[in-house]
Amino acid sequence: MGTDLDLQTPPATKAPSPVPRASRSWLWSLLIGLGILGLIGMVPLTGDISDLHTWTLILMFCVLAQSWNFIGGFTGYAAFGNVAFFGIGAYSVAILLNDHQPFWLGLIVGALIAGLFAFLLGLPVLRLKGHYFAIATLGVAEALREFSAIQNIGGPGGEVSVPFPGAGAYPTLFYVFFFAFLALALACLIITILLTRSKFGYALVAIRENEQAAEALGIATYRYKIAAFVLSAIPTGLAGGLYAYFASGFDPPTVFDVGISVEMVLLTFLGGAGTILGPVIGAIIFEYGSFQLLTSGFSAHNTLLGLAIVIITIFLPQGLVRLVEALFYKPAPGAVRTNRLREGVRRVRRFIAANGI
Amino acid sequence: MVLGQALVNWLLLGTLYAAVALGFSLVWGIMNIVNLAHGALIVLGAYVALVAFQTYHLDPFPAILIAMVVLFLVGWVVQYVAINRVIRAPFLVTFMLTFGLDLLATDLIQQHFGGDTRSINTVYSGIGLTFGSTHIAFDHVAAAVIAILLTVALSLFLGRTRTGNAILATGMDRDAASLMGISIRRTYALTFAIGAALAGAAGAMLAQFYPFFPSQGGSFTLTAFVIVVLGGLGTPWAALAGGMVFGLAETFVPLIPHVGPGYNNAIAFAMLVLVLIFRPRGILGKAFYS
């Protein structure tokens, strides 16, 4: 994380000590991120609708992981109920579409309601810490699922179908959805980079690293946490709204699936929580592999997911991005450069077996 | 009378809930691990009892012991091979790891037994005494007694035996316990194994009374979590108290007009929030804010 925070060169002082160099790692992250998203943007050129469909969903998971990263990765609050915002976005779009309102209105309303819900929910639950926060958010998502099923929101048992546009628009619309998710992923990437370079970002990282110390240094931790929660809810709500239209119908167990919350966490972890590129890389690797297995007829999806989680949490708890950073670490000033490779390997080994007894 | 029957149901449900939460509370209290695979272990216990009953024609009550032994071994291996490797990590890592184990275990059970709802029906199921409209079944009473006995046994084990004391000491201060010559790996493995065995016992007992299916684990875990928050961490008795209170809510809330059944998770969550706001240290336990 630290290396993602840019430091500009301070003005020369009378001090003899070396002035810290400006870190430009955010620029690299931006370029690599643009490169990755640009490559994905070429998928429609293949003209294969099923590929397009797959990559649309992969981009959706990118967005979900990126927005989870704001609260979970930067702030360190393990939200396990972010799927609630996804569901809220989906239901908003579905209900307004069925009420013959335009799609964009539903999208905006959904994002606003998701943000407002995050704010109101954050007021009590962001006073909790650790496990308690995680379970409380999980409980909210589950309660919303039960509520929409029992109260018949949108339709009997909470099942909704969304009027799909006429058959003529059919293939074009898939491109629209693809580029909408791509734009959302790009927006999240830019927000993340701006965050790492802002005062807000420093506040969130300080809260993650040590909330008590952050408070003692004058950070209004509670407000910042709520802001981070809202920031993470809005793109999730937008993704839910897009998904509702894209899937042309859903039921409560689909859009309030705890599994989606878990995948947000897992993808972010796989790539590196609190890094700029981690969620994007994690989402692409895991979801692409997952889709490949599904299409090859592999049925035990949850076994795979479970195994992946076990292996990642044991061996890669800090994610791929930080693994690469550890390998290509910056040597301390004056260090002998020939030892660099050996030191890098040593760091990686320590990195992999970091948490055992 | 509806209320009398509800009262009897509550006593059974409350003690069974205590059994559901007992092992979960031990693992959390000693190792600071919220074991999200706890529910899957309970379900596994139920399927062990099912196999014992269907294949070996064993009565469900002795099957409780078998389930405990099997789950003890499973728990030991899981802790030794997996969880010990992340024990010093931030809580989110252990949280995710146990979630992964939960998915894995649930899916393996589903692959092996299928996703259908199963149940164990004994010949003596439901036989008991009837007072007016209130029925008290003998097997229910036996299960309630066993649940309470498990609580007593765990409490005595922790308080009175050398091994139990070692577990408690490790829970209080891992490094100090290590300096006193306690093997942390083994103590943790034993703790998790005992927690899993208690989950197995709960599963084998639940299997006699309620139908079960593989993906049920998650709701057991949420229930156990709420019970531990209600009762507080620290002692087996807190789990019993929490279980009784939770059973009370689950029994009587659906009787309230205009509410009705179906809100299990919503009730659990509402209670969770209420307790966290008004009595953050639970009914009997210690404060859990650190």
Added chain:
Amino acid sequence: MSDALSPPMASEGAAFGASATGVPLLQLANVTKRFGGLAAVDDLSFSVCQGEILGIIGPNGAGKSTLVGLIGGALTPSAGRIVYQGQDISRRAANQRSQRGIARTFQVAQPFVGLNILENVMVGALFGRQRLNRVEALRIAHEVLERVGLAQKATLKGNELTTADRKRLEMARALATKPELLLLDEVMAGLNHTEVAQAVTLIREINQSGVTILVIEHIMRAIVGVSNRILVLHHGRKIAEDLPEQVLSDPAVIEAYLGERYAKQHQSSQMIQRQLALDLGSPDVLMGEPEQKEERK
């Protein structure tokens, strides 16, 4: 801030703390903090004057760290009032107190390990009393690191430091908030002689730049050398508040602070005083172990 870079005072004496005005900056009135049935701080009243260095000592469990928590805002008092610059701040959150100019260090150093040293200190300057933008915060952070002697290590991570450097980082981070009142919670515990001497010099320099300081310490030698006045806590109560020399010869203090070991070894209080005088020359006897576990709940 750079005016504090002036050379340290050559000798121990009355010169430091000379800016003490006699105007109270912080006042505690009958402050009590209970944990369950135990009163960690019990009906405590005292004031800290603008510009002075007030030392607070006491044996293990005397309530020193609880007191820091109460003044810093991590804890709220069960009873009593804390008045800062004439305003009751008893119920204010820690971050608001920081914005009003109260900064603290932590007994067990708590660096942001994901950030490097420079960024750690920047956080103090970004928020705290000044609420600077990033460019200014970076400049201040660099200045403060120069001042505490950590500038060479600015790019290390928070967990790559020695104990002494961690304590320095704690002080640097607190200083970057530009405090008027600085609470130092055992910043000298666990340091060797040279490092203690460096810390004492640094504390005096900070004080001379106009910061009022509350030094909470377990090490008698260090605190006697640095404080204008000393307050002695025992079981959460104030048992003495006086000039350093007077406090040292107070029988109640000797009894409470030095405890059984001295009471048994030396029967007469004269002997104790003589011993104390010797100890101030060779401080090892009085350098207690760092009390790492006090009141951690």
